[in-house]
Amino acid sequence: MTAKDFKMIYDLHFDDLRRYLIFRSGNQDLSGDIAQNVFMRVWTKKIEIGSGNIKSLLFKMATDEFISHIRKKKVEKEYTDSIDIRLTQEPDTDDDLSDNKQRFEKALNQLPEKQKITLMMNKMQGLTHKEIAEILNLSQKAIEKRIRLAMETLKPNRNHV
Amino acid sequence: MSHKKQFSDQEINDLFSEVEIPLEKDKDLVWSEKFESLVKEDAVAPSKKPTVFKLYWQYGIAASFVLLLASTFYFSSQNTVLEEANLLEIAPDTEQDLLADQTMIESLFVEDNEFDEWFEEQYVLSSVN
Numbered sequence: 001m002t003a004k005d006f007k008m009i010y011d012l013h014f015d016d017l018r019r020y021l022i023f024r025s026g027n028q029d030l031s032g033d034i035a036q037n038v039f040m041r042v043w044t045k046k047i048e049i050g051s052g053n054i055k056s057l058l059f060k061m062a063t064d065e066f067i068s069h070i071r072k073k074k075v076e077k078e079y080t081d082s083i084d085i086r087l088t089q090e091p092d093t094d095d096d097l098s099d100n101k102q103r104f105e106k107a108l109n110q111l112p113e114k115q116k117i118t119l120m121m122n123k124m125q126g127l128t129h130k131e132i133a134e135i136l137n138l139s140q141k142a143i144e145k146r147i148r149l150a151m152e153t154l155k156p157n158r159n160h161v
Numbered sequence: 162m163s164h165k166k167q168f169s170d171q172e173i174n175d176l177f178s179e180v181e182i183p184l185e186k187d188k189d190l191v192w193s194e195k196f197e198s199l200v201k202e203d204a205v206a207p208s209k210k211p212t213v214f215k216l217y218w219q220y221g222i223a224a225s226f227v228l229l230l231a232s233t234f235y236f237s238s239q240n241t242v243l244e245e246a247n248l249l250e251i252a253p254d255t256e257q258d259l260l261a262d263q264t265m266i267e268s269l270f271v272e273d274n275e276f277d278e279w280f281e282e283q284y285v286l287s288s289v290n
Contacts, residue, residue: 003200010192019182028185036195043199087179104168104176123177155168 006043013058014039016125021062023120026083034069038062056131059121063135082117084109107154115150122147 014035021031038061041047047057085108087101108116121127121135129147133140168176264283271279 006200007192010196011188014188014191015184018184018188022182022184032186032191036191039196040199043196083182086181087176088181100168100172101176101179104173107168120180123174124180151170151173154173 001043001046001048006039009042009054009058010039013055016055017058017062020059020121020125021066023082023085023124024063024066024117030069034062034065037065053131055125056127056134059125059127059131060135082113082120085116085120104154111150111153115146115153118143118146119150 017035017038018031021034022028025031038058041061042058085105087105108119111119118132118136121132122129127135129140129143132138133143136143268276268279
């Protein structure tokens with residue numbers, strides 16, 4: 001891997017990786033450190049990355065390091081729950097739109113942790129079910145089930161009389 | 162009666178695009194602080210390494226071992242040849258050796274004061290023979 005290729009991969013994926021880690025840990029510094037360590041290892045160990053699996057490999061390495069960090073520090077309680085999700089709120093927006101966003105935020109944050117993480121990886125990071133399964137060491141069916149359940153929860157149809 | 166709107170798949174996808182997870186540090190700043198010098202160092206270093214000849218140390222060790230075995234075997238066979246030659250050289254002239262042995266044994270039974278006379282007799286006998 002040349003320096004130019006490495007820089008290109010860095011530019012494409014570094015921020016996404018950090019956002020994923022911030023979502024998982026709620027800690028900016030930790031996320032930055034883990035993301036840097038991942039890219040440092042890719043460069044120093046000359047890990048050859050195929051054209052099709054760059055992102056999932058980076059996410060897998062980051063996830064493994066994050067879990068390893070939790071085990072070492074024994075602060076599992078602190079990192080069990082991911083951060084609450086916030087949507088950008090622009091001023092002077094339509095009240096209905098704002099109301100929608102708030103409902104969506106609330107529904108997302110009330111999802112079970114595993115469903116929330118899986119859904120975020122799929123919707124925000126653009127990872128496929130197969131890639132998420134590899135990163136989280138689960139079967140593809142398990143991932144599909146989590147996403148399906150999460151989507152069903154997000155699409156309530158409650159009628160109040 | 163109030164009706165809560167159902168989120169469609171498209172709405173969900175659109176709303177996800179507005180999820181905000183702010184980053185404190187700019188990635189270009191992180192690059193310049195952590196990676197730029199590292200990548201530059203590694204880019205320079207490889208040019209100092211020799212590329213013409215590659216040492217395969219494993220083959221060197223194997224070749225040394227074979228050489229050692231071969232030389233051991235060769236010198237071992239040489240020693241065998243020499244030993245056989247020595248055996249031939251030191252093969253006794255049996256009669257003379259037996260005579261020498263006999264004389265030596267006889268000398269053990271000669272008294273000290275008679276030894277010189279006995280010795281002269283043996284010298285004369287051996288000269289005559």
